[in-house]
Amino acid sequence: MSAAVGIEPLADPREVQIADAEKPDIYQRTWGLQARVDGTVTFEEYVHWAKIERAEEHEANRVYKEMQGPMSVAKVIKGRFSKGIHHEEKKRREAAQAEAIRIARENGTGTDSEGKEKSDAVAVPTPEGAVSEEEWRVASRALRTASWGTMFYLITTDILGWSTTPFVFASVGYGPGIALYVVFGICAAFSGWILWRVFLGLDSSRYPLLSYGDTFFRVYGKKSRHFINVTQSLQQFMTVSVLILACGQTIAQLANESICFIACMIIFMVIGMTLGMIRSLQRLGWLANASVWMNIVCFMIIMVACANYGIDYQAVFASTLIKVIEPIRTFAGPPPDAFQQQAFGFAGQFNGINSLVYSYGGALLFVAFLAEMRHPWDFWKGMLAAQSFICIVYIFFGAFVYGHYGQYAISNIGNAIQPLRLQQVNNVLGLITAFVACLLYFNIGMKTVYIEVCQEVFHWPEITSKKGKLLWYALGPIYWIVAFIVAAAVPNLNGISGLVGALLILNFTYTFPAILYIGYRCQIDAALPGEGFDPHTGVTTRHDSGLKRWVRGYMVNWHINTMNVIYFLGGLVCSGMGTWAAIEGLIAVFGPGGTVATSFGCAAPV
Template sequence: MASERISPEWNEDPSDPDKKELAQAHVKAVDYSSSATTQPSFGTLLYFAAQQRKCEEGGLGSEGALGRDDLADLPADEVERVNARRALRAATWQACFFLVVTDIIGPSSAPWAISQLGFLPGIAVYTVLGVVACYTGLLLWKMYMGLDSDRYPVRGYGDLAEKIVGGWARHTVNILQSVQLIFNVAVVILGNGQSLSQISHGRVCFSVLMLIWTLVGMIVSQLKSLRKISWLGSACVILSLFGIFINVGVVPHSLPNYSGALNQLGVVQGPTITELIHNSGFNGSLVAVMNIVYAYGGALMFVEFMTELRRPMDFWKAMCCAQVFIYVLYVFYGTFIYAFQGQFSMIPANQGISIYWAQTLTNCISLVTGLIVAALYGHVGLRSIYINIVEDLFHGPLLSSRRGMLIWFGAVVGYWSGAFIIASAVPQFSNISGLVASVCILQFSFGIPPALHLCFSLQRDAVVLHPEYDPSAVEPVVTDSWKGVGASEWWKRAVGRQWWLKSMNLTLALAALAAGGLGAYASIESIIAGFASASAATSFTCAGPV
């Protein structure tokens, strides 16, 4: 594979002063000849990442900071992996915008969440969490830009945690990531099973409908690169907006779906009631907040998106634009539907429409968008499992190889089968969403990023503020550490700069951890209460929950 190495642009015109400067940066970057598989110091990671960013700003794009001759000191299999990662860096930030929106967008729970809180608290929670979600997304981007390089790549959320905290953090993140994504797929299976049940008027067994959707998901998840589904991101956004417009246009001219609200929510038919502030009890309010958290849960895949961007430095544009778009959509859609349907607002919201043609059309749209989202979740979840378990732990074949494709096929079947079992065992859309939001999404989107950035900034400042620090040195001189001899000086440098930002990140991380514990408790209590309800669907049942 060495003959397939990618030639960087600066070799083409060495007489160009700008290219010559970049060439010198390349040569300096690879003077550090230790294997990419060894664990480098934090200062070394900062150095190589800085060289990578310099080359990208100079126009090398996906070619990165390692050239044809610069890979000579690496093993052949590592060269192959570097070239494979380079080939995947093809997405633009505009394409990434649609992927981020596709990943996050989920307004179907907004009317129900606002019905549990009332207009004022509902809008306030959406606003606060939207701002925090954007902030934590920027933290992930800053850490990625500060640590990623061709020689020591950040391939996912787990890699980022490992480079900052250690190997145990990577394993913890990867386990939580796998749990979240399989629960996300379970929610997609459950929601689309409900859509098919409404379309068929309940004439087909609900478990069979979810099984059909599971089989479809297995087929779609055979795609192994985001490049093959990135164009579907824009289609998903357009279809989602089309479904929302239909719902907004129909709801003012029709009655709520009283029978569906009774089966799902236990709300009996009566006058529609809306409130500025609604008290649904501790558990009800907390589950509603967790559903709002779930609606903003996209940070888990942000690092994956950065790894496939041609220019990772542009990720902030895609993420910020996506967050603003999603916030406006959530608040408008949630308040509008709640204003007309009140306590009968269902989840997903389109299933609260009583007119059959509109209900069927929006359900069909949900099926298509759900398929796209499921492909996205399945791709990232399975890719993370494959890289971290098959390639790294068991030293298995590359995903692009024939054996890798066979293993991928088996992983897809197992992954979707597990999601089907979860969806069938707990057919409660809002409660299962609240549970996964509490345990995983809240931490990935609001807790882990500030915690990681706190550790990142402490180590970075301790290195760069060292009296003998030389930014041009591959291995910066560090004569002390956070423990042992010289610890007091290390902590002075680490904490002294931007102490207020470090304090804010620590507070945010602890608050997310506490809120996650409370949310998990409330969701579990709601699941127990849901099964105790006479109108609730049971596990592995043929009777649908709507």
């Protein structure tokens, strides 16, 4: 239910020039990180190099699989702590080269110096300061190490938020609940497919795509990228703040409020600062893996509790409109007003639908995930597996708990189960999984701030350099401290984050991918015979431009583009309705009789 952003940039030379001796027929220019947002690079050039990149990745993946051989448990464990296939490949090449030199010296008749001269004689000379094609390619892909299996765990950790699913069923009933989870699951998967296709079509080592905003830059220009980067940074920052607040509440509950609430939040913040030193998503893969399984244990605990024990009605009365104990009721369709928890009529049902829509939010991070994949073609496997798993979990868990708790299936279902010990175990595991998610959002959000603001605006060194790493370690704690201050100081942060979710999370997941694909498809399909990028001269040829070109591109696949227009408008409608609901809630909270209480104090917020 989130969303994000920039990733750790590839270890790419800042202004690398490929050795002319190796590539004499390719037009030379600045490539790599600095060129990824170069306004002089045309759409056609991005597409040209992306096609070459995909072909090279396909061949590299074939060789990699042959070298790996059959998979084993030991290889899986070793891979979790490996520096990546490119690092291992470099070590193998160096070892092979050393062995070749040793054999040559043993078989030769000259001295070591003569052997060295022979070795040097076979080397291809390159201009001073130039980098060979092979060296540049290895450097540019140094951090692309994640597999599609890692993608499954990262996407599941990013999106999976099953705790509100019983509340959704309690708001809309069995039939609409199952249907809507399937429909929105398909929509979320479609959005992921769009981002995957755009990434494959525009990303290359020469012009790497690192963030959601980069895709919009290459399709719509600089202003769209700035808009995306600002909004995604805000969303991820708010997500970290909300999780700090929520986990502080969990810690306080586990401590029976014997620890000052503000201290509980500080504890979580300090842990986040410490583990926030991890910069690569590959290193977070094993944490995400563990988080998925802990999530499974959590909802199994809740299912056991609701099937065998009673309901904590005080938790229900404290957080819903229901104030009396009645027989448990379930409904195939929308429940009557008397059984709604948050509001009456359509507003009551829409509260549940709102939670359902947000439960698939997370597409914002997909580009960041793709940018760290060794073989991005395989992303669809991890995404499809993750989205299918998430949809099944949502439907099964939500329907199961609703069947036992009926109208008492509240949104914070973990607080409504009995006995207390099971509730505490569930809260501990929930705290850990929330922390992993928080770490993931921080990792991506912090990289976005560093790359898009510090590096691009203030010209800080690359994050892969020694100085860049030190600055990352220094800036990380500041990010956590500011997020902590916001979490503690802003009244009703959850309500405000709901507004941010309606405006941002939903749009990043459903609305923005649709409009992105329309622009991408139009530019691809608008090409005429004789147009395109010439790598020998660096010139892009177009026979026309302007509205005429866009209309021609739209009409080539008008049915696909029209479907995306409808999808885009549907996303805007959902966003508008969610924003309306969030604003109404904020008016009720901050209006007459409301509260402006903050979390600076020992008492936990209501």
